[in-house]
Amino acid sequence: MGILDFLKRKPEPTATVAKERLRIIVAQERSTRGAPDYLPLMRNELLEVIKKYVNVDLDAININVERDSGHEVLELSVALPEGKSATP
């Protein structure tokens, strides 16, 4: 990128950045609201295990606690990086 491009490029308004960050974190916190306190720690440990096979970031792991009639379901999803094969 040339210096002119840099000058011409309009930075994204900070309010837009704030909104996007909040949208994500609020959704994540809502999905685990009232869930057991060990959840964040468990999420981290799961990440360590998954990392042995695939290179993913913490935010690729989504944990969701669903409550329906009497029992709770812990939902876990991992977004795998595109086209990347597992690291040995």
Add this chain to the structure above:
Amino acid sequence: MTAEIIVVTSGKGGVGKTTTSASLATGLAMAGKKVAVIDFDVGLRNLDLIMGCERRVVYDFVNVVNGEATIKQALIKDKRHDNLFVLAASQTRDKDALTQEGVEKVLDDLSNDGFDYVVCDSPAGIEKGAHLAMYFADHAVVVVNPEVSSVRDSDRILGLLSSKTRRAERGEGAITQHLLLTRYNPGRVALGEMLSVKDVEEILGISVVGVIPESENVLAASNAGVPVILDDNSHAGQAYRDTVARILGEERPLRFTEVARKGFLQRVFGG
């Protein structure tokens, strides 16, 4: 008749809870309601200053809870409205000075004394003090600033309000949640530097009951010990009047959320 309990809460500190509690209580009193406003911030008494009654505090909330004073002795009558009373926070450092039973008894006594509204000014945080302030509430005013940490904290608080209150525990129906956006600066919103009303509403999934602009008059009002709602000339005061009217069920359009357009004469002559 039982009193309606309104908690003013936020999670984050310094967002305008005490400013709002003082103006809300005063506004309800101006509407003819009998109102008590209670400072739940044990150890950090401030509402008395904002209400302008700091030199008349004899007994406080904890004295009443401990039976060292009656509620009648501890309530401070407002200078400006006969039907408005303040109950000051204790300056004790003992955070356990308030108990759930103690708070319940005080609220029941106020109810029996014919109060229409009790406004509970919550301390910051989600610890015991904040929990006690919200526990018995029928309505909540969640004060939020257009700023990332405040918005996130208010979402936390909205969650607690719908699960950790007596109404929620007893399945007595949800408490009414009012989102109040304060310290709003339309100029910065227009420049893309501040979250807009719509942004905050979308993120939290609830609409605002009012928008209070960032205003110099708030500091002036607290300097003088006069709730800003009594400052008729200030936009913040007028926005608080609108907000109280909405909480009482009136419909009013939002004001002061757009960049003020200069009047014709100002445009011609500047200024």
